[in-house]
Amino acid sequence: xxxxxxxxxxxxxxxxxxxxxxxxxGKTNTNxxxxxxxxxxxxxVAKELLIASININEGMPEITDADTNWIEKLESKLNxxxxxxxxxxxxxxxxxxxxxxxxxxxxxxVGVIVKGIAGTEDDLLHIEAETLKCSTKSGCxxxxxxxxxxxxxxxxxxxxxxxxxxxxxxxxxxxQLARLLxxxxxxxxxxxxxxxxxxxxxARSVFENEILHPIKxxxxxxxxxxxxxxxxxxxxxxxxxxxxxxxxxxNKYHFKELLGQNTPYNIPDNIHxxxxxxxx
Numbered sequence: 001x002x003x004x005x006x007x008x009x010x011x012x013x014x015x016x017x018x019x020x021x022x023x024x025x026g027k028t029n030t031n032x033x034x035x036x037x038x039x040x041x042x043x044x045v046a047k048e049l050l051i052a053s054i055n056i057n058e059g060m061p062e063i064t065d066a067d068t069n070w071i072e073k074l075e076s077k078l079n080x081x082x083x084x085x086x087x088x089x090x091x092x093x094x095x096x097x098x099x100x101x102x103x104x105x106x107x108x109x110v111g112v113i114v115k116g117i118a119g120t121e122d123d124l125l126h127i128e129a130e131t132l133k134c135s136t137k138s139g140c141x142x143x144x145x146x147x148x149x150x151x152x153x154x155x156x157x158x159x160x161x162x163x164x165x166x167x168x169x170x171x172x173x174x175x176q177l178a179r180l181l182x183x184x185x186x187x188x189x190x191x192x193x194x195x196x197x198x199x200x201x202x203a204r205s206v207f208e209n210e211i212l213h214p215i216k217x218x219x220x221x222x223x224x225x226x227x228x229x230x231x232x233x234x235x236x237x238x239x240x241x242x243x244x245x246x247x248x249x250x251n252k253y254h255f256k257e258l259l260g261q262n263t264p265y266n267i268p269d270n271i272h273x274x275x276x277x278x279x280x
Contacts, residue, residue, distance in 0.1 A: 001028045001029075001030050001111060001176055001177065001180060002030065002109050002110055002111025002112070003025075003030045003031040003032070003033060003108055003109050003110050003111060004021055004024060004025050004028075004030055004031070004032045004033065004110070004111070004112055004113075004114060005032075005033045005035060005091075005104065005105065005108065005110040005112070005113050005114065005140075006018055006021045006032065006033070006034055006035065006113070006114040006115070007035055007037050007096070007113065007114070007115050007131070007134075008034050008035065008036050008037060009036075009037045010036070011116065011118065012118075012147060013116030013117060013118040013145070013146075013147035014115075014116040015070060015074070015116070016116055016145065016147055016148075016149075016151075017114055017115065017116030017117075017145035018032075018034070018071060018074060018114075018116075019074050019077075019078075019151060020114075020145055020149070020151060020274075021114045021143075021145075022071075022074055022075060022078050022084075022086055022088070023078060023082070023084070023151070023152075023153055024114075024153065024181075025086035025087075025088075026078060026082065026084030026085065026086040027084070027153050027180060027181055028177070028180045028181070029086075029180070030086070030111075031086065031087040031088070031089060031108075032086050032087070032088045032089070033088075033089050033090070033091055033104075033108050033110065034071065034088065034089070034090050034091065035090075035091040035094075035096055035104065036090070036091070036096070037096040068090070071088060075088065089108075091104055091108075098130060098133045098134045098137050099137065101113075101134040101137055101138040101140075102137050102138045102139075104138075105138040105139070105140055110138075110140060111140065111173075112140055112141055112142075112143055112276075113131075113134060113135065113138070113140050113141070113142045113143065114142070114143045114145060115131050115142055115143070115144055115145070116144075116145050116146075116147060117144050117145065117146055117147065117267075118147045119147070124266040124267060124268070124269060125146050125147075125266070125267040125269075126264040126265060126266050126267065127144055127259065127263075127264060127265040127267065127275075127277075128263065128264050129263035129264065131144075132250055132263075132277065132279075135250065135277065135278075135279045136250070136279045136280075139279060140279075141173070141276055141277060141278040141279070142276070142277050143274060143275075143276050144274060144275045144276075144277065145274050146267075146272060146273070146274065148272075149272065149273060149274055150244075152244075153181050153183075154177075154178075154181055154183050154244050154245040154274075155181070155182075155183050155184070155244055156183065156184050156186070156241070156242060156243040156244050156245070157174055157177070157178060157183055157184065157185045157186070157243065157244075157245045157247060157276075158185075158186045158188050158237050158238075158241070158243040158245070158246055158247065159171070159174060159185065159186070159187050159188065159247040160188045160190055160233075160234060160237065160246065160247065160248060160253070160254055161187065161188070161189065161190070161249070161253050161254075162189065162190065162191055162192040162195065162253050163187070163189040163198060163203055163206055163207060164192075164195070164198070164206075165192070165252070165253060166187065166189075166210070166211060167249070167278070168211075168214070170247065170249070170278055171185075171187070171211055171215060171220075172215070174247065175215050175217045175220065178217065178219060178220075179217065182219075183219070184219040184220070184221060185217070185219065185220045185221070186220075186221045186222070186223055186237075186241070186243065187207060187211060187220065187221070187222050187223070188223045188225055188233075188237055189203055189207070189222070189223065189224045189225060190225045190227070190228075190230065190233050190253075190254060191228070192253050192254070193257070197226065197228075198224065200224050203222075203224045204222060204224070207222040208222075223237075225237075230254045230257035230258055231257070231258055231268060234246065234254070234258055234271065235268075235270050235271070238270070238271055238272075238273055239270060243273070244273050244274070245273060245274050245275075245276055246271065246273055246274070246275050246276070247275075247276045247277075247278070248275060248276075248277050248278070249277070249278045249279075249280055250277050250278065250279055250280045251280045252280045255277070258271070
């Protein structure tokens with residue numbers, strides 16, 4: 001596995017996401033890189049950055065001991081609970097913006113970006129377009145961590161796709177992750193809008209020949225979903241089958257049918273688990 005990069009905007013959901021990112025880094029033996037971002041719409045964050053401000057010509061402020069106390073506490077908690085102690089580094093000298101993400105990903109060998117997400121006024125979790133833009137520009141998937149999700153490593157991963165367009169690089173990534181976490185993977189085939197349902201025997205044959213045989217991972221399973229109502233189908237996958245990580249592709253195969261057509265994308269309140277979104 002490549003390293004993990006987390007976007008930290010100093011919010012409670014960012015701290016919770018960092019706690020889970022630390023656990024994943026420890027379990028997968030990867031480094032965790034923390035990139036302090038500046039949300040210009042939040043005056044409190046801006047003030048904190050200004051208080052610690054240095055020469056504005058030098059980009060982001062230098063990381064001080066006071067800035068790292070919060071994550072040191074999370075590291076100590078993880079070490080006490082599990083004995084894990086992943087390497088943590090802060091990104092310095094690079095202003096956070098989507099156009100800079102690719103250079104950071106390449107320099108630090110990043111394989112996944114982590115972002116904490118919170119609810120809106122009507123209490124729906126939402127995904128901002130800017131984070132998806134970072135994913136598109138860098139080629140990295142984004143792991144969105146809801147602010148109140150249970151703190152634990154993933155055990156049951158479900159990749160919702162149309163089997164005819166199932167991406168091998170995504171299955172390979174998920175297999176690498178699942179092996180390290182001792183997790184299972186389910187490939188859930190839901191026919192894309194406008195395409196016919198794949199009969200069970202044919203679908204299973206495609207799964208076994210095109211996915212199962214090349215991967216050679218014993219804990220990968222297949223489900224051929226007849227339900228064409230995407231929110232209802234995903235509700236069953238998440239709540240009926242107790243999967244704890246939902247994998248989607250941005251703008252493809254059920255993404256907008258679940259999250260809507262416009263940004264910020266609102267996550268239905270029955271989808272309460274982390275989402276791993278790959279760039280299209």
